[in-house]
Amino acid sequence: MQLSVRHKLQNGLLHIESAFDRPFGSAWNPLRQMGTLSFFYFWIVAATGIYVYILFDTTVGSAYQSVEAMTHSPWHLNGIIRSLHRYASDAMVVTMALHLSREFIMDRYRDVRWFTWFTGVPIIWLLFISGISGYWLVWDMLAQYVAIGSMEWIDWLGIFGEPVASNFVTPESLTDRFFTLLVFMHIFGPLFLLFVMWIHVMRVSQPKLNPPRGLALGSLAMFVVLAIAWPATSHAPADLAVMPTELNLDWFYMMLYPVFDVWGAGPLWILGVGLSIIVAAMPWLPPLKRPKPAEVHLEKCNGCSRCYADCPFGAISMEPRSDGLPFEREAVVDASHCTSCGICVGSCPVSTPFRNDEELVTGIDMPDFGFKAMRGKAIKLAEKVGPDGVLVVGCDHGVDIKSITGTGVAGLSLPCIGMLPPSFIDFAMSRGGVAGVLITGCQECDCFARLGNRWIEERIAGVRDPYLRARVDRRRLGVFWASRVEQRALKAEIERFRDQIKALPGSEAGT
Amino acid sequence: MTAMNAFLGLSPNFPILYIIPLAVFGPIFLLVLYHLGLKEIINPSPETRANIELRKEEEKRQAEDHQNKMSKAGLDKSGYRHAPLQWLGQAATYVVFAVGIAYFSNSPAYQAHPSDMAAVRLSFTHPPQRKEECHKRTWAELQKLAPNMRAPMDCSRERWPLVVDLSIDGVQVFHGASVPAGQARDGHSSFYEKFQVSAGRHRVVVRLRDRGGETRAEYDYTEERSVDLKAAEILVIGFSNASARITFTGGAE
Ligand code: HEM
Ligand code: SF4
Ligand code: SF4
Numbered sequence: 001m002q003l004s005v006r007h008k009l010q011n012g013l014l015h016i017e018s019a020f021d022r023p024f025g026s027a028w029n030p031l032r033q034m035g036t037l038s039f040f041y042f043w044i045v046a047a048t049g050i051y052v053y054i055l056f057d058t059t060v061g062s063a064y065q066s067v068e069a070m071t072h073s074p075w076h077l078n079g080i081i082r083s084l085h086r087y088a089s090d091a092m093v094v095t096m097a098l099h100l101s102r103e104f105i106m107d108r109y110r111d112v113r114w115f116t117w118f119t120g121v122p123i124i125w126l127l128f129i130s131g132i133s134g135y136w137l138v139w140d141m142l143a144q145y146v147a148i149g150s151m152e153w154i155d156w157l158g159i160f161g162e163p164v165a166s167n168f169v170t171p172e173s174l175t176d177r178f179f180t181l182l183v184f185m186h187i188f189g190p191l192f193l194l195f196v197m198w199i200h201v202m203r204v205s206q207p208k209l210n211p212p213r214g215l216a217l218g219s220l221a222m223f224v225v226l227a228i229a230w231p232a233t234s235h236a237p238a239d240l241a242v243m244p245t246e247l248n249l250d251w252f253y254m255m256l257y258p259v260f261d262v263w264g265a266g267p268l269w270i271l272g273v274g275l276s277i278i279v280a281a282m283p284w285l286p287p288l289k290r291p292k293p294a295e296v297h298l299e300k301c302n303g304c305s306r307c308y309a310d311c312p313f314g315a316i317s318m319e320p321r322s323d324g325l326p327f328e329r330e331a332v333v334d335a336s337h338c339t340s341c342g343i344c345v346g347s348c349p350v351s352t353p354f355r356n357d358e359e360l361v362t363g364i365d366m367p368d369f370g371f372k373a374m375r376g377k378a379i380k381l382a383e384k385v386g387p388d389g390v391l392v393v394g395c396d397h398g399v400d401i402k403s404i405t406g407t408g409v410a411g412l413s414l415p416c417i418g419m420l421p422p423s424f425i426d427f428a429m430s431r432g433g434v435a436g437v438l439i440t441g442c443q444e445c446d447c448f449a450r451l452g453n454r455w456i457e458e459r460i461a462g463v464r465d466p467y468l469r470a471r472v473d474r475r476r477l478g479v480f481w482a483s484r485v486e487q488r489a490l491k492a493e494i495e496r497f498r499d500q501i502k503a504l505p506g507s508e509a510g511t
Numbered sequence: 512m513t514a515m516n517a518f519l520g521l522s523p524n525f526p527i528l529y530i531i532p533l534a535v536f537g538p539i540f541l542l543v544l545y546h547l548g549l550k551e552i553i554n555p556s557p558e559t560r561a562n563i564e565l566r567k568e569e570e571k572r573q574a575e576d577h578q579n580k581m582s583k584a585g586l587d588k589s590g591y592r593h594a595p596l597q598w599l600g601q602a603a604t605y606v607v608f609a610v611g612i613a614y615f616s617n618s619p620a621y622q623a624h625p626s627d628m629a630a631v632r633l634s635f636t637h638p639p640q641r642k643e644e645c646h647k648r649t650w651a652e653l654q655k656l657a658p659n660m661r662a663p664m665d666c667s668r669e670r671w672p673l674v675v676d677l678s679i680d681g682v683q684v685f686h687g688a689s690v691p692a693g694q695a696r697d698g699h700s701s702f703y704e705k706f707q708v709s710a711g712r713h714r715v716v717v718r719l720r721d722r723g724g725e726t727r728a729e730y731d732y733t734e735e736r737s738v739d740l741k742a743a744e745i746l747v748i749g750f751s752n753a754s755a756r757i758t759f760t761g762g763a764e
Contacts, residue, residue: 023596024597025597091612161701243623243624246620251615460586479586
């Protein structure tokens with residue numbers, strides 16, 4: 001039941017992403033780049049923040065004026081920087097929210113991925129602390145409202161001897177020293193945020209931190225135009241003798257302040273902490289059932305470290321030889337990091353299907369659906385489709401491979417397309433006798449196992465070990481990425497591919 | 512800070528206390544960094560420079576090779592060119608995103624406080640009286656204590672809770688007690704409360720009891736005031752520990 005809801009959400013999301021593919025192309029699709037965009041926006045905020053800070057006066061009396069001076073600076077230049085600082089921060093809330101929703105919907109947070117998800121939770125808090133503390137510094141009516149609200153909220157905990165909010169009771173009670181403390185919050189908050197962002201991707205092997213250039217330039221241009229067209233402004237200067245009345249809240253950061261006004265501090269603490277605990281615990285509830293982790297067969301492993309280089313989850317380490325074979329190292333799998341994606345099977349040079357059945361042991365293999373089973377299935381399928389047929393090799397996360405089989409087309413589905421050793425393509429054509437092989441799987445930049453579709457492309461092109469042999473006729477090999485909901489596009493591609501093969505000299509229709 | 516500034520003949524606002532340590536330890540820190548490897552970055556030796564050159568060339572060659580091979584296999588995406596209509600679609604996406612950000616960054620407006628209402632804020636920190644005065648222990652009391660605990664004076668540091676009562680125009684709007692801070696309840700009691708009142712003239716009576724908690728009926732401090740509050744204006748009720756009086760800030764008499 002619960003699974004089917006998630007499945008529907010996934011399909012909905014994939015449809016939306018498919019629509020975004022049209023203008024952006026799959027490599028630039030912003031919906032698949034929410035994490036990298038968040039990083040990029042952070043850099044914009046950091047760079048403009050340093051600039052703005054230089055122009056900022058950290059005393060209560062002059063802070064407001066110094067910010068006003070930026071907004072009304074000649075050529076508007078400082079005002080643009082200020083606006084960039086604000087809008088990129090706002091955008092970060094959006095990209096972060098989309099990023100985390102996407103990881104959730106696509107089920108990329110459980111099991112081995114718990115660390116990345118778990119460390120995402122403090123990021124949410126730190127982003128809000130950073131953004132909200134930034135609004136204090138302007139020291140206008142909005143700052144007054146938000147600062148007092150924040151302090152009243154913190155005071156509910158009763159951890160300070162006297163209420164912190166009492167620093168804001170009269171104009172005299174707010175000292176420069178206390179105001180400096182607020183400034184420090186806005187410097188250390190973002191620094192700490194960056195630190196946790198770094199921890200967040202620490203366990204991701206070869207993390208992608210920068211968005212594609214097109215998206216980076218596109219959003220930078222967007223911010224600049226926005227900053228010129230709609231510059232950020234302040235409210236009237238803060239006056240602690242009066243209540244702030246009508247305010248133009250920044251809803252990205254302040255949506256909870258109206259809730260605070262109605263509910264009070266206690267319920268909001270319960271909501272915030274409770275929700276954080278639930279979100280942080282999500283990787284473990286409900287537990288994910290997954291196939292057994294990869295296993296190394298030492299007698300076949302020569303310590304070449306290709307699996308180590310390819311594992312998208314850093315689950316493999318190369319360690320000193322333990323079995324006396326004359327190699328320096330051997331691969332060792334850390335089961336607690338392994339997602340059972342099978343990519344390492346495709347990396348291992350020993351995974352060649354050109355052997356007898358008895359010898360079909362490779363250096364690293366999946367216990368549940370392994371190399372031998374894969375070969376057996378491929379042979380059966382090749383027999384089924386016959387010499388004119390096409391073998392489509394796909395993955396469990398892309399288009400349902402069963403749905404595209406028909407006369408002359410057979411489909412083999414792997415946990416991840418990266419599990420396919422390139423020699424298999426050669427094998428299917430030369431021994432299996434199929435007329436062509438079409439590789440498919442998750443859309444570009446959206447491999448469920450992160451890197452599988454990239455690795456197979458590079459293996460085919462001969463830039464990543466193990467290479468696809470040169471003798472394989474490239475005209476009989478196709479690569480087409482399609483998300484689960486892009487079934488029609490894949491079917492059309494299969495038709496096109498079959499026509500291409502038929503037209504080749506040597507094939508029945510061609511001669 | 513000011514003494515140091517005066518001694519050096521600097522303006523009192525000059526942050527000399529921050530600058531001296533910075534001036535002393537900053538260069539030392541930089542020097543250490545320099546020898547730890549900054550040198551090679553700022554002023555690389557010819558060897559390092561040659562190495563960097565080589566590495567750059569190698570990287571470039573590899574990148575080119577990578578791209579050549581990928582494009583030969585028909586898998587190179589760097590050749591992907593967007594059609595004019597696609598650029599238009601992207602621009603439209605950015606416009607929607609930008610308008611969304613700009614709009615919600617300051618709209619819709621929120622009424623944080625009704626514009627025709629004033630406010631009263633009760634905020635102060637005050638140490639209530641001790642629950643017990645110190646008393647000299649009798650000989651019998653001393654005998655009951657362990658030999659090393661036999662201090663002649665018995666001083667419980669615990670203080671009474673502070674009780675505050677606020678009425679506006681004859682209506683009690685707040686009555687509460689605040690337990691002193693600290694494990695031993697020997698610190699200050701604090702109040703921080705806010706109320707909305709209509710703008711205009713109000714009769715405010717504040718009473719405070721710092722001895723006896725709720726066991727007594729009479730109050731130790733009482734202050735009564737008629738104040739005229741403008742819309743959004745805040746009347747702050749405090750307590751001056753120096754003059755031992757309830758204070759009013761804001762509002763016209
Ligand atoms: C400003 C905030 C954030 C930034 C900049 C950020 C950035 C990133 C980046 C760069 C990756 C690696 C992408 C890759 O190479 O595969 C990533 C992965 C991930 N993030 Fe975030 N993230 C942020 C917030 C969050 C939050 C709040 C959550 C959830 C609570 C979250 C959950 C995840 C998960 C589960 C992954 C793992 C994906 C995988 O292993 O396939 N992130 N994030
Ligand atoms: S199955 Fe995937 S996650 Fe596990 S070791 Fe192999 S490549 Fe790494
Ligand atoms: S790729 Fe195969 S042979 Fe190479 S280290 Fe890994 S298991 Fe061993």
